[in-house]
Amino acid sequence: VTTAPTVAPRVTEADLDTFRLAPGFRAASTACGLKPSGRPDLLWVVADAPCVAAGVFTTNRVAAAPVVLDRQHLTRAADRVAAVVANSGCANAVTGARGIDDARRTATLAAQILGVEPEQVLVLSTGVIGVFLDMEKIVRGLATLASPAARTAAGDAARAITTTDTVPKIATVERSLPGGRIQLAGFAKGAGMIHPDMATMLAVVTTDARILAPRLDRALRAAVERSFNRISVDGDMSTNDTVLVLASGTSDVMVDEGTEQAFTEALTEVCASLARQVARDGEGATRLVEIRVTGAAEEAQAHRVGDAIACSSLVKTAIHGNDPNWGRILAAAGYSGAGIEPEHVRLWFGDADEIALLEGGLPLAFDRAAASQLLARDPAVVHIDLGLGDAHAIVWGCDLSAEYVRINAEYTT
Amino acid sequence: VTTAPTVAPRVTEADLDTFRLAPGFRAASTACGLKPSGRPDLLWVVADAPCVAAGVFTTNRVAAAPVVLDRQHLTRAADRVAAVVANSGCANAVTGARGIDDARRTATLAAQILGVEPEQVLVLSTGVIGVFLDMEKIVRGLATLASPAARTAAGDAARAITTTDTVPKIATVERSLPGGRIQLAGFAKGAGMIHPDMATMLAVVTTDARILAPRLDRALRAAVERSFNRISVDGDMSTNDTVLVLASGTSDVMVDEGTEQAFTEALTEVCASLARQVARDGEGATRLVEIRVTGAAEEAQAHRVGDAIACSSLVKTAIHGNDPNWGRILAAAGYSGAGIEPEHVRLWFGDADEIALLEGGLPLAFDRAAASQLLARDPAVVHIDLGLGDAHAIVWGCDLSAEYVRINAEYTT
Numbered sequence: 001v002t003t004a005p006t007v008a009p010r011v012t013e014a015d016l017d018t019f020r021l022a023p024g025f026r027a028a029s030t031a032c033g034l035k036p037s038g039r040p041d042l043l044w045v046v047a048d049a050p051c052v053a054a055g056v057f058t059t060n061r062v063a064a065a066p067v068v069l070d071r072q073h074l075t076r077a078a079d080r081v082a083a084v085v086a087n088s089g090c091a092n093a094v095t096g097a098r099g100i101d102d103a104r105r106t107a108t109l110a111a112q113i114l115g116v117e118p119e120q121v122l123v124l125s126t127g128v129i130g131v132f133l134d135m136e137k138i139v140r141g142l143a144t145l146a147s148p149a150a151r152t153a154a155g156d157a158a159r160a161i162t163t164t165d166t167v168p169k170i171a172t173v174e175r176s177l178p179g180g181r182i183q184l185a186g187f188a189k190g191a192g193m194i195h196p197d198m199a200t201m202l203a204v205v206t207t208d209a210r211i212l213a214p215r216l217d218r219a220l221r222a223a224v225e226r227s228f229n230r231i232s233v234d235g236d237m238s239t240n241d242t243v244l245v246l247a248s249g250t251s252d253v254m255v256d257e258g259t260e261q262a263f264t265e266a267l268t269e270v271c272a273s274l275a276r277q278v279a280r281d282g283e284g285a286t287r288l289v290e291i292r293v294t295g296a297a298e299e300a301q302a303h304r305v306g307d308a309i310a311c312s313s314l315v316k317t318a319i320h321g322n323d324p325n326w327g328r329i330l331a332a333a334g335y336s337g338a339g340i341e342p343e344h345v346r347l348w349f350g351d352a353d354e355i356a357l358l359e360g361g362l363p364l365a366f367d368r369a370a371a372s373q374l375l376a377r378d379p380a381v382v383h384i385d386l387g388l389g390d391a392h393a394i395v396w397g398c399d400l401s402a403e404y405v406r407i408n409a410e411y412t413t
Numbered sequence: 414v415t416t417a418p419t420v421a422p423r424v425t426e427a428d429l430d431t432f433r434l435a436p437g438f439r440a441a442s443t444a445c446g447l448k449p450s451g452r453p454d455l456l457w458v459v460a461d462a463p464c465v466a467a468g469v470f471t472t473n474r475v476a477a478a479p480v481v482l483d484r485q486h487l488t489r490a491a492d493r494v495a496a497v498v499a500n501s502g503c504a505n506a507v508t509g510a511r512g513i514d515d516a517r518r519t520a521t522l523a524a525q526i527l528g529v530e531p532e533q534v535l536v537l538s539t540g541v542i543g544v545f546l547d548m549e550k551i552v553r554g555l556a557t558l559a560s561p562a563a564r565t566a567a568g569d570a571a572r573a574i575t576t577t578d579t580v581p582k583i584a585t586v587e588r589s590l591p592g593g594r595i596q597l598a599g600f601a602k603g604a605g606m607i608h609p610d611m612a613t614m615l616a617v618v619t620t621d622a623r624i625l626a627p628r629l630d631r632a633l634r635a636a637v638e639r640s641f642n643r644i645s646v647d648g649d650m651s652t653n654d655t656v657l658v659l660a661s662g663t664s665d666v667m668v669d670e671g672t673e674q675a676f677t678e679a680l681t682e683v684c685a686s687l688a689r690q691v692a693r694d695g696e697g698a699t700r701l702v703e704i705r706v707t708g709a710a711e712e713a714q715a716h717r718v719g720d721a722i723a724c725s726s727l728v729k730t731a732i733h734g735n736d737p738n739w740g741r742i743l744a745a746a747g748y749s750g751a752g753i754e755p756e757h758v759r760l761w762f763g764d765a766d767e768i769a770l771l772e773g774g775l776p777l778a779f780d781r782a783a784a785s786q787l788l789a790r791d792p793a794v795v796h797i798d799l800g801l802g803d804a805h806a807i808v809w810g811c812d813l814s815a816e817y818v819r820i821n822a823e824y825t826t
Contacts, residue, residue: 062747062755094743094755096775129740130776239744313726314821321822327542327652330507334475335650342475342507362509363543400822402815408727409734409813 011167011277016155019170022183022206024048024248027157028150032141034089034127034134040151040160041089042141045204046114050080051248053122054217056224058241064093065103066123067242073107073119078213082116084204084244086124087138088163088189093129093239102133109139113146124202124242126163126189158187161202164407165189166281169203171273175266179253182209182263184270186245190233190278201228203243203274209263210249219255219264220245227271230303231396232310233282243271279396280378284404288379289319294392295346295385301338305384306395308336316400319380324349324371326357333384344387350374351381424580424690429568432583435596435619437461437661440570441563445554447502447540447547453564453573454502455554458617459527463493464661466535467630469637471654477506478516479536480655486520486532491626495529497617497657499537500551501576501602506542506652515546522552526559537615537655539576539602571600574615577820578602579694582616584686588679592666595622595676597683599658603646603691614641616656616687622676623662632668632677633658640684643716644809645723646695656684692809693791697817700791702732707805708759708798714751718797719808721749729813732793737762737784739770746797757800763787764794 021027029043055074057067073081085106092099107121114121125133144150151157158168169188174181186205211219224243245267255263280288291309296302309315312332318325326347333340347358355371356364374380380399434440442456468487470480486494498519505512520534527534538546557563564570571581582601587594599618624632637656658680668676693701704722709715722728725745731738739760746753760771768784769777787793793812 058748060744060747061753062743094740094771094774094776096756129744239740239747313817317818317821320818323822327507330475331473331542331650331652334473334652340474343509358507361507363507400818402818404726405730405733405813405815405818408730409736409815 011170015170016158016168019155019158019172020185021045021154022185022248023208024051024250025206025246026152027154028145028152029157029160030141030144030150032137032144034087034137040156042087042145043157043160044083044085044110044145045157045206045246046083047081047246047248049248050082050120051246052079052211052213052216053081053244053246054078054213054220055122056220056243058238060239062094062239064091064125064240065095065099066092066125067240068100069103069107070122070242073122077117077119078217080120081122081246082114082120083110084122084124084246085110085142086161086202086204088126088161090125090127090131090133091129091240092125092133095130095132098132102135105135106133106138109142113142122244126161126202126240129239161187161189163189169274169277169281171270173266173269175262177253177255177259177262180251182207182251182253182266184266186270186274188274188278201238201241201278203228203271205245205267205270207245207247208249208251209247209253209255210251211247211255211263215255215260216245216247219260219267222264223268223271226268227275230306230394231275231279232307233279233285233398276396279398282398283407284401285398286320286401287377287399289316289397289399290379290381291395291397292381292383292392293386294383295387295389296391296393297389299391299393301386302391302393303395304338305333305336305340305386306393308332309382309384310395310397313400316397319375320399320401322372322376324357324368324375329382329384330358340386341388346385346387348383349381353383424583428583429571429581432568432571432585433598434458434567435598435661436621437464437663438619438659439565440567441558441565442570442573443554443557443563445550445557447500447550453569455500455558456570456573457496457498457523457558458570458619458659459496460494460659460661462661463495463533464659465492465624465626465629466494466657466659467491467626467633468535469633469656471651473650473652475507475652477504477538477653478508478512479505479538480653481513482516482520483535483655486535490530490532491630493533494535494659495527495533496523497535497537497659498523498555499574499615501539501574503538503540503544503546504542504653505538505546508543508545511545515548518548519546519551522555526555535657539574539615539653542652574600574602576602582687582690582694584683586679586682588675590666590668590672590675593664595620595664595666595679597679599683599687601687601691614651614654614691616641616684618658618680618683620658620660621662621664622660622666622668623664624660624668624676628668628673629658629660632673632680635677636681636684639681640688643719643807644688644692645720646692646811689809692811695811696820697814698811699733699814700793700812702729702810702812703792703794704808704810705794705796705805706799707796708800708802709804709806710802712804712806714799715804715806716808717751718746718749718753718799719806721745722795722797723808723810726813729810732788733812733814735785735789737770737781737788742795742797743771753799754801759798759800761796762794766796
């Protein structure tokens with residue numbers, strides 16, 4: 001039901017060592033002291049020449065300062081972005097006017113170092129909320145990024161953006177368009193917590209495609225809709241969620257009307273891979289859960305059903321316990337608000353629909369031990385067919401473990 | 414912000430011993446063998462003479478057979494209901510046409526015993542889904558209910574409807590209306606699981622008020638909106654949820670246009686008490702959580718904000734860990750879709766707003782140890798003022814513990 005690979009890649013140290021941004025971009029990272037652990041917490045991605053960018057941001061009404069600033073900068077300068085500065089260790093959220101000033105000062109400082117205008121710089125933050133950025137550390141850290149002391153491997157930038165992620169998230173795709181080959185390379189963080197505050201999902205994708213800002217914006221919105229908007233760890237939306245894409249154009253391959261769809265598919269593939277890596281690394285999660293919804297009247301209906309199933313605490317705990325408790329899945333579909341018709345529903349477990357559980361809304365006899373084994377796989381795959389049409393969607397989540405509760409309750413601030 | 418008592422009563426054995434239905438109703442209960450444990454699992458509430466009834470049912474598209482049947486019976490005979498038959502141990506859900514037949518046969522058998530029409534009997538079921546009712550056990554059990562072998566204490570009926578509830582839920586209210594005193598007495602079950610399947614919330618409220626069916630229906634809908642619709646244990650909506658109210662009229666106190674509001678308030682009080690008892694007994698919960706939302710532009714906005722906070726896994730785990738992590742509360746309000754304005758938000762912990770955390774959307778300095786102690790109380794009270802108007806709402810939930818995961822994952826079927 002999708003062209004994207006369904007298994008989240010396991011990022012290894014070797015993968016990180018060979019990870020490169022798309023041509024036209026370079027990274028630098030350092031530890032500026034925002035993380036009490038002393039681990040890397042500041043990075044930038046710099047374009048060799050002003051590039052085209054687009055962003056998708058949290059819809060939380062409580063938007064962090066970097067989100068507010070980036071929206072302004074993209075409105076004014078989406079066709080000449082010079083850099084993205086990102087820090088972990090502090091979310092700069094719920095920090096009022098001073099928070100906005102700090103975010104703007106970060107952009108201005110980076111712009112001065114790079115010899116560009118402040119509005120050409122975007123900023124990202126993740127970490128504790130309700131705490132002000134330590135601007136002294138930021139000032140020193142930015143100076144380090146421009147110095148020989150900085151780490152320049154892209155894999156190190158992917159590491160520096162993580163908080164309590166257990167593994168960095170990276171993805172690359174190459175695609176042949178009529179004008180030539182283009183590359184896309186992105187990294188993300190998410191599902192971890194910092195000194196338990198809310199998780200933040202951040203992603204930066206680079207490409208060497210040549211593309212106009214409105215087209216890039218449209219492609220990103222479409223890609224995010226089928227990737228980051230299709231994952232759930234705990235249903236809590238952060239104040240800082242941001243996905244940025246930067247296009248350097250150095251490939252000289254123009255993305256036009258004829259190739260926009262192919263580019264959007266490639267971008268979707270990178271975003272979906274990063275999204276699955278985030279879901280797989282959900283707090284306390286032991287496996288990725290993939291909910292495939294087919295036979296929907298329209299894609300939005302499929303998405304809604306998948307979302308309700310992926311977010312259900314009862315489904316998530318059942319999968320954690322390898323319990324083939326299909327009643328919880330059907331009930332979640334029933335209350336999703338998507339208007340399912342129970343008498344048409346079919347349900348399977350397994351990547352290849354190995355075990356059928358429901359047919360025409362009625363239970364089938366099945367091998368419980370075999371079903372339990374299917375749920376223990378990573379990813380655990382659930383397939384529900386609504387019997388109403390041809391539309392489909394995939395939603396990714398994770399299981400819910402006692403470890404999730406421990407991370408979020410027992411490690412108090 | 415409400416007239417209802419805010420602390421969930423702890424039901425004791427003594428409370429159960431003295432619990433009585435409203436005049437005009439009698440109860441009987443027995444163990445018919447649906448529960449493998451051999452504990453009581455069948456009961457009825459019989460009206461001395463045909464009574465007026467109203468019901469509110471799950472909106473889950475996957476509605477259990479008893480829900481389908483009761484809707485039909487109430488459409489035809491809401492002004493002459495004779496009895497409610499309830500069983501635990503089997504939900505009779507996802508059982509297709511045979512499930513409907515079984516529910517109808519249960520009503521018909523009870524009607525024959527009681528000398529009334531089948532459509533005068535309502536049925537309730539809770540327990541395992543996808544399993545057919547054992548009609549032989551139901552037949553024998555109904556015969557026992559009519560015999561001297563039945564338990565006739567109302568407290569025993571409240572016990573028989575429970576599944577893995579740790580305590581039965583009962584509530585009584587007396588109210589003086591212009592025409593005289595009326596009584597209301599109800600019992601409920603919820604938050605427990607059977608052989609881990611989804612939780613079901615069932616409630617039966619009796620009253621000796623005299624009231625016409627449409628007025629009773631209106632009063633019940635208003636009461637449920639401010640009670641059972643304001644609780645969340647895990648956000649999963651059951652296929653069997655049902656709240657019934659039966660009015661015998663034996664007090665001869667007529668509820669008319671002038672007294673409808675007073676009656677509705679009394680009914681709301683009973684329902685809210687039962688609802689809080691259900692939330693307090695949420696799976697794995699160690700305390701009731703009360704979210705008070707004030708300063709809303711309208712009640713629906715207050716409800717939506719309270720619901721998002723009460724349902725947030727991050728808020729629930731923070732409260733479980735006594736962690737004064739207000740950022741999670743603000744973030745949940747932000748993504749609730751209720752259109753809050755962060756710069757107007759104020760936030761407190763404690764039953765008497767003991768500790769202020771946010772003012773004008775900005776963090777205040779506060780005593781973390783004292784805040785942590787407030788969250789450890791039962792109930793843990795969170796008060797958020799939106800600064801947008803005069804409307805308000807209270808939503809009840811519970812904390813999220815590792816025990817919740819254990820109950821729902823480690824006890825596999």
